[in-house]
Amino acid sequence: MGVNGYGTIGKRVADAVDAQPDMEVIGVAKTQPNFEAHTAVKRGYPMYAAIPERMPLFSEAGIDVEGAVDEMVADADIVVDCTPSGIGAENKALYESHDTPAIFQGGEDADVGEVSFNARANYDDARGVDYVRTVSCNTTGLSRIIAPLREEYGVEKVRATLVRRGGDPGQNSRGPINDILPNPISIPSHHGPDVNTIFPDLAIDTLGLKVPATLMHVHSLNVTLEDDVTAAHVRQLLESESRVYVIPEGLGIDGAGKLKDFALDAGRPRGDLWENCVWGESIAVEGRDLYLFQAIHQESDVIPENVDAIRAMTESVDQAESMVTTDDYLGVGI
Template structure:
């Protein structure tokens, strides 16, 4: 059993913990929390040991919680660390703590690419993570784009240019202080947004430019993608490539999928934990071929899309399982859609 320590138990960390616990070949050695809030109760209810930072031990004790130890204890009790700290805190943890040990660490996309030797997406470059000390799972939007482009490329559809336009969710559901309300915010106003360059940390040679705005939505990001292909492909060939690629879901307007909200409603109806939708949700009706141009719209569930990628990153970095075997195991244990998918 691979012992996985999870540093950070927020939006991403708590989901990764549940996913790791569901795998069978790995278990959660502990989670690190900085604040003794209700999420500690969540962790305790699930049987996860809760660690904290050295300077937070007193605060936890005052709140009536006895931590299992400090971050260094957690690292010692783990074979691999997944750092799901807030933006830039992972890099601080690396300098302060991880650098003292010889354990592999998986960071999240909120960190700069330089924090790690490899930026990771399971479909795109699983094998590049093997034996690395530091790996970074790219962010939600970057993961969504990388999956779509890789799906096409793995199926022989060449991409000359990707120009992708993102309506970002302004905040996660629990972030009550963040906006915007009734506004559209260039995010950033400059071009490209960071997503395009970030995709290139995984898909080195792709010609990609992205623009992004933030909108008053908490449920999902929406992408409008314009791809210039290396030739004219039939629409059916594109749809087939997308349909058989793991972690991609094709939603039909005719089946009631008229917006992002219905995608999440579907996840809730299916009994998925937290109503999560880790697949890229492509609106099939939007998939349009016009000469050598391809258009499509898809939703990216910011809270959960990177969760299966983190599970695979654990196996990839340790060389514990071949790529497609890991992806299939992750998808099966997390009850993602596997019917009609090609694993390998």
């Protein structure tokens, strides 16, 4: 597997793939020899220049370059494209010219791939498919909750308000730094239609805001179910999901800040939280209406999904085996 675009998502995908028993990272492609390039070399990933003319910059920075990105694409069985939104679609012609299957990220339009992917919800749809889009962090977080609820009770309607971080920790040009922005202001937001790429017949309305935080997104969720349920039953259901962490009462985790501290204290790489973090106390039911709060670590929740997408596309193992393997070797599950 080769990673094209070694930033926030790309470096995590490389490490997650490297940790798997049935996969190998044959290279990572970068545009510039920055700190992430130096770390990639220390981790033993062969370095390729995403922009061939910039190869000398890497040599000047003391980084050996194996070649240009198209050589990596030619050698790889599959490429995970983790370039910024819109660049992935531009790169598709490169992958097609080498007959190399590729996975794109959630910042791309859905039509970049034949399938939009979430391992829990539609693993089999990506079997044998050459171009797949792993959905965004928010869509991944919503899909992991909606899939079991649909299977267990049936879902009539989802309403979700997404309180979104202004930017990732390293994105110092993003914001707001002192505001609370309805974003997008128009209602419903584009997130619901993105969830429909996973569940085409789902009734869902979403609203978005942006706040001065870098830690995580927080979702306020209302799901009208088809069956009468109890909060205790829903909690049990979510606790049985490997990529959902139901935060127990009594731990004193009252927000995203403490969740991140928890992850760092636990020795998680980069303080990553690959799981949806649902506050157990927030799970409430009024008639057929379920309510809950969940926090989504935008930098890492899509990482196990990319690993599973590789197995689905290469038809190596089934959904259950892939998800268990990914989780075991990455360390998912609290």
